[in-house]
Amino acid sequence: QVQLVESGGGLVQPGGSLRLSCAASGIISSMYAMGWYRQAPGKQRELVATISRAVGTNYVDSVKGRFTISRDNVKNTVYLQMNNLRPEDTAVYYCHAFDSGSLSHYWGQGTQVTVSS
Numbered sequence: 001q002v003q004l005v006e007s008g009g010g011l012v013q014p015g016g017s018l019r020l021s022c023a024a025s026g027i028i029s030s031m032y033a034m035g036w037y038r039q040a041p042g043k044q045r046e047l048v049a050t051i052s053r054a055v056g057t058n059y060v061d062s063v064k065g066r067f068t069i070s071r072d073n074v075k076n077t078v079y080l081q082m083n084n085l086r087p088e089d090t091a092v093y094y095c096h097a098f099d100s101g102s103l104s105h106y107w108g109q110g111t112q113v114t115v116s117s
Helices: none
Strands: 003-007 010-012 018-025 033-039 046-052 056-059 067-072 077-082 091-099 104-107 111-115
Touching: 003 091, 018 033, 018 091, 018 111, 033 067, 033 077, 046 067, 046 077, 056 067
Parallel strands: 010 111
Antiparallel strands: 003 018, 018 077, 033 046, 033 091, 046 056, 067 077, 091 104, 091 111
């Protein structure tokens, strides 16, 4: 059974930092395209960042230079380091895994990030 468990969300002031973690079980995350999505209230879920062996890393324009996606293959964990956070980064952040072979998608339960003074 595949599980993606996010952690690290919380309340932070503008300009602050958070690191989200996504611990994977039931899959070898290094074999998958892994990503972070976010969904703000009243808005559609949007892609934030991805990491894969084929493409490397990719970011939505609004987070370039502020967010960094990385992975620890030994821990089977993917991270999202978020710096210089803005109120518009407030959302529920979801971890995602995609298997290009079976076209299977997996989602975590989400972790809330709130940026507010």
